[in-house]
Amino acid sequence: MSWVECSLNEIGSFKNGLNFKKDQMGSGYPLINVKDITSNILLRSKMLDLVDVSIKGKSASYLAEKGDVFFVRSSVKREGVGMVGMLDDDEKKTVHCGFVIRFRPKQDIIYSRFLLYLLSSPYWRESVRNLSGGTAIINVSQGALKTLSIKFPISLQTQKRIADILSAYDDLIENNLKRIKLLEQAAQNIYKEWFVNLRFPGHENTPINEETGLPEGWEYGVISHLCKFKSGYAFKSKHWKKEGNPVIKIKNINNNTVNIADSDFVDDEVAEIANKYELFPGDVIIAMTGATVGKVGLIPKIDKRIYLNQRVGLFRPLSKENDNIVLVFSFFLTDDSQQQVLNFAQGAAQPNISGSEIGNIKLNIADSKVLSLFNKMIKPSFDLIQSLYGQNQELKAARDILLPRLMNRTIAA
Numbered sequence: 001m002s003w004v005e006c007s008l009n010e011i012g013s014f015k016n017g018l019n020f021k022k023d024q025m026g027s028g029y030p031l032i033n034v035k036d037i038t039s040n041i042l043l044r045s046k047m048l049d050l051v052d053v054s055i056k057g058k059s060a061s062y063l064a065e066k067g068d069v070f071f072v073r074s075s076v077k078r079e080g081v082g083m084v085g086m087l088d089d090d091e092k093k094t095v096h097c098g099f100v101i102r103f104r105p106k107q108d109i110i111y112s113r114f115l116l117y118l119l120s121s122p123y124w125r126e127s128v129r130n131l132s133g134g135t136a137i138i139n140v141s142q143g144a145l146k147t148l149s150i151k152f153p154i155s156l157q158t159q160k161r162i163a164d165i166l167s168a169y170d171d172l173i174e175n176n177l178k179r180i181k182l183l184e185q186a187a188q189n190i191y192k193e194w195f196v197n198l199r200f201p202g203h204e205n206t207p208i209n210e211e212t213g214l215p216e217g218w219e220y221g222v223i224s225h226l227c228k229f230k231s232g233y234a235f236k237s238k239h240w241k242k243e244g245n246p247v248i249k250i251k252n253i254n255n256n257t258v259n260i261a262d263s264d265f266v267d268d269e270v271a272e273i274a275n276k277y278e279l280f281p282g283d284v285i286i287a288m289t290g291a292t293v294g295k296v297g298l299i300p301k302i303d304k305r306i307y308l309n310q311r312v313g314l315f316r317p318l319s320k321e322n323d324n325i326v327l328v329f330s331f332f333l334t335d336d337s338q339q340q341v342l343n344f345a346q347g348a349a350q351p352n353i354s355g356s357e358i359g360n361i362k363l364n365i366a367d368s369k370v371l372s373l374f375n376k377m378i379k380p381s382f383d384l385i386q387s388l389y390g391q392n393q394e395l396k397a398a399r400d401i402l403l404p405r406l407m408n409r410t411i412a413a
Helices: 034-039 057-062 112-119 122-131 142-147 156-196 268-273 325-331 335-345 355-359 368-407
Strands: 003-007 012-016 025-032 049-051 069-072 084-087 100-105 149-153 219-222 227-231 245-248 264-266 284-287 296-298 306-308 312-317 362-365
Touching: 012 142, 034 069, 034 084, 069 112, 084 112, 100 142, 112 149, 112 156, 112 368, 122 142, 122 368, 149 156, 156 325, 156 362, 156 368, 227 355, 245 268, 284 325, 296 368, 312 325, 325 368, 335 355, 335 362
Parallel strands: 245 306
Antiparallel strands: 003 149, 012 100, 025 049, 069 084, 069 100, 219 362, 227 312, 245 264, 284 296, 284 312
C-alpha cells in the first residue's frame, strides 16, 4: 500500500465563515457552529440552528457542500481548536460561522470521510494545537492550517475501506442519537401537555381553583420545591492530569448529554478530596456560565467514577421518596425553561446564572398523584436514554482506539 505526504493546501481549499448578529438567529439557512462540531463529527443540516443571512453573488461561495470538512477556528479552550466535523448531507443549503473554517477536499485525491477521521487522530489534533495562539480566546488561522502535512494512501479505494471500517461505529452512534431525540421529544411533549396545557390524565374531572387558575392541589412553584441543587467543586489548575478520573466541565455538556471522552482528569488523591461531588448514572447537570448556559446534560451509564467541576450545577432528589429528577430533566428540555435561564443570565459580558437563580425558575407543580404518574410514565424512557448515551460513549472509545492503529498502519485495512 503506497502512502503519500501532502500539505492541506495541495489537496483542497479553505474558506472562513460568515459573521452575523444574534438577532439573525432563528430562521434562514442551517448554520454550522462550534458547538455542532464539538458534539458530533458528522454534521447534518436538519440538526443545525438557523441564521437569516443573504446569500447572493459572491456570498454564494459560503454555501457548503456534502463532504466539506470544518475546523474549529476559535475556542476558549486550547483543546477545542482544530476539532473537525464533516457535512454529511446536501438536503438544505448550509453555511458556517466565523469561528469555523471550511476545507473543501479535492475529491479525486482524497476521500472526505477518510480525511475527517485522519484529522480526528490525536497526532493531528496536537499538531493544530501547537499552531494555535491567543490568551482569552485561542485561535488557529487558515495560513497555519495550510502548512500542515498529512500522510494518506494514494488509492481512493484504500481510503474508502479505512473510512468504512470507522463509519460502522458512527452509524451505530447516529442511530442511537435518533432514538434519543425521539425519546426526549416525547418526554417534552408529554410535559407540555400535562403541566402547561393542563391536559393531564383525569383533568376533565379535576376542579379549577378560582384564585390560582390551576387544578385543585396544584401550585405555582419553583425548581427548589422539586429538587436539591449544588454547584461543582473548584478544582485547581495543578490538579489536572492527562488520565485518571474524568471531571465534567461546561465544555462537556452538549445536546442534553455529557461527552465523557473529552474530559479533563484528576488522580485518585484529588478525587477523594472531591468525593462529595462524584456523579452517578442518571444525574442531571446544568451549565451555569457561557454560551451554553441553561443547557442540561444526563450522566450516562458508564463504568467510571466521574466528578463535577465548578460552574456546573447538579440536581438531586429532595429524598428517596420524593424523586422528581425525571420531571426536572423534561422541564429543562422546554423553551420556557431556557428563556427563564436567559432572563436571569442577561446583563453580563458572559451569560451567568447562580444556584439560587436556578432554584427560583418558575413552573407549575402538580399534586403528588400527577407527579408520581408522570415520573413513572417517563422513567423507562429516561433510563433508556441513559443506556443509549452510555453505548455511544463506548462506541466512540472503541472507534478512537482503532483510529490511530489504522492511520499508523499497525492494522491492515
